[in-house]
Amino acid sequence: MPEKFTDNKEKTYVLTLTLGKTREVRAKLPCDLFNENDWKLLMSSLADRLAYIWWLVADQAREDGISLEQFEQRLIGKGVADGASDAFLAELVNFYRAYDQTKLMTMTMQLSKAMKTERKMTHSDRFEQVIEHAINGAMSSVLQPTQELTGTT
8 A cells, every 4th residue: 555644734555665766756756766886875865855745745745736846845844855865765665575685675664663762862872873764773773684684794
């Protein structure tokens, strides 16, 4: 089931990730969702996630006469951008699950959980460190069993 989020004007958007849609977005943004390095860059930047979200919902927004600039304004407000990002991460988990990308799915689930848990720390100097730790931890917790199986480090 596709994930949804609502902007600050109460418009609900449906996020649907498909291979076709990822190719379409990739033509506009240099981001391959199946590439771990691209995943890390996307996960480390709310602005990049919101840009990706725009390309997923641009047709829905345009149907209502909403431009990119207006869409960005509609993400302002307590929890609005985070809600869009959370919905995107949940849809990304669904996407990875559908294509049996267990490693990327697990990394995304772990990061999403860490972001939600640590969001309360946004006024703390440690917030960026916590997110960076979560990204690295998500990657290493998935890589370690693989490395143990293959005998690589």
